[in-house]
Amino acid sequence: MxxxxxxxxxxxxxxxxxxxxxxxxxxxxxxxxxxxxxxxxxxxxxxxxxxxxxxxxxxxxxxxxxxxxxxxxxxxxxxxxxxxxxxxxxxxxxxxxxxxxxxxxxxxxxxxxxxxxxxxxxxxxxxxxxxxxxxxxxxRSLPGTIGTRRCVALAAAELSCTSPDIFVPPFGEKFNMLRGLVRRTSWGGDAYAYGLLALGQIDIVAECTMKPWDWGALVPVVQGAGGRVTDWSGGALTLESAGDVLACGDAVLHAAVVRELSHAPSFR
The missing domain is CATH 3.30.540.10 (Fructose-1,6-Bisphosphatase, subunit A, domain 1)
Known part of the structure; x- marks a missing residue:
């Protein structure tokens, strides 16, 4: 590969x-x-x-x-x-x-x-x-060094999402639960937020209703910076994926987020 x-x-x-x-x-x-x-x-x-x-x-x-x-x-x-x-x-x-x-x-x-x-x-x-x-x-002018940052605790994590309007049930409810566990949540950025995650500025990006052209380029970029990109259940993304995307800069943090997202019986 x-x-x-x-x-x-x-x-x-x-x-x-x-x-x-x-x-x-x-x-x-x-x-x-x-x-x-x-x-x-x-x-x-x-x-x-x-x-x-x-x-x-x-x-x-x-x-x-x-x-x-x-x-x-x-x-x-x-x-x-x-x-x-x-x-x-x-x-x-x-x-x-x-x-x-x-x-x-x-x-x-x-x-x-x-x-x-x-x-x-x-x-x-x-x-x-x-x-x-x-x-x-x-x-050309802005600083930045490739490499996700170490962050193993949800309580210390910076969470990002493009907009609350993208969520459909049960993802909105699950995202709101995740918001209550992290240090801070910021909105906006689209794919740019994943670039910032690859620079160690953001720890988690969680979104849904995404198409392959929304997330395809992000997977090699985030993975090559030391992060993980999967669906919300931790599964690999392919052209057949449903459109829920979870990116984390730290593998330990990613496992913790997947674990928390899987708690609700309505999810998956």
Whole structure:
């Protein structure tokens, strides 16, 4: 598994992030109009332009690979490789001028993510994760060192989630229980919060109703920083997962969170 991600694949992921950035940045903070998708989430011209640019990069370099994207769906391929992309993760942040959105590029092998890039084009921050290797963090100006922090006690943990609105039963009730056990809870950030977890700034991120393009890139990034990413029951994430995602910087803390989340009889 550690050797199947070739340097060419990593270069493709980087080129996708670059291509998306060139489209996204020119639309940032210009009052860009947004449309509502079927699930009432917003989408902009920047989302569509960026995904098309990313798809063009992949198609030119790996025409035999499948592509699954948030805005334009995906086609099945006969091989094991599938690129899963999200041009703007955090469109609400993007359209309100907050630089906490990211571009996400993931490569799955047999339904499991093995390569991930998390890119914030405005701040110039980029996380590159490859299964079996230490995650890289690159930044034009902001400080940061890759490595999750040791935190074994729930009472000392920093918990994060994008929004309370994402929860459906029984996840909302379980999250509120978890909130009562940790030191502090912060809201917002989307995928950017997982990058901060990889930098040792956050200890837990717990979310649900996520799609593969929301979490695919995050798994190699967090794991390569020393953390764990699973579903809320501690199971591995694949393209068939239900969409509940739990990331922890410390393996001991992760086990404690899974244990607490499993207590309610309504869960799973």
């Amino acid at each position: 550690t050797n199947i991600v070739s340097p060419a694949f990593v270069e493709t992921a980087r080129l996708c992030a670059d291509a998306a950035a060139s489209r996204v940045v020119r639309h940032f903070r210009i009052g860009l109009a947004s449309d509502a998708k079927a699930d009432d989430s917003p989408v902009t011209a920047a989302d569509r332009e960026a995904e098309q640019a990313m798809r063009a990069v992949i198609a030119s370099r790996h025409p035999d690979h499948a592509i699954l994207g948030e805005e334009f769906g995906g086609a099945h391929a006969s091989g094991p490789w599938c690129w899963v992309i999200d041009p703007i993760d955090g469109t609400r942040a993007f359209i309100t001028g907050r630089p906490s959105f990211t571009t996400l590029v993931a490569l799955f092998h047999n339904d499991v993510p093995v390569l991930g890039v998390v890119d914030q084009p405005v701040t110039g921050e980029r996380w590159v994760g490859v299964t079996g290797h230490k995650t890289l963090f690159e930044s």
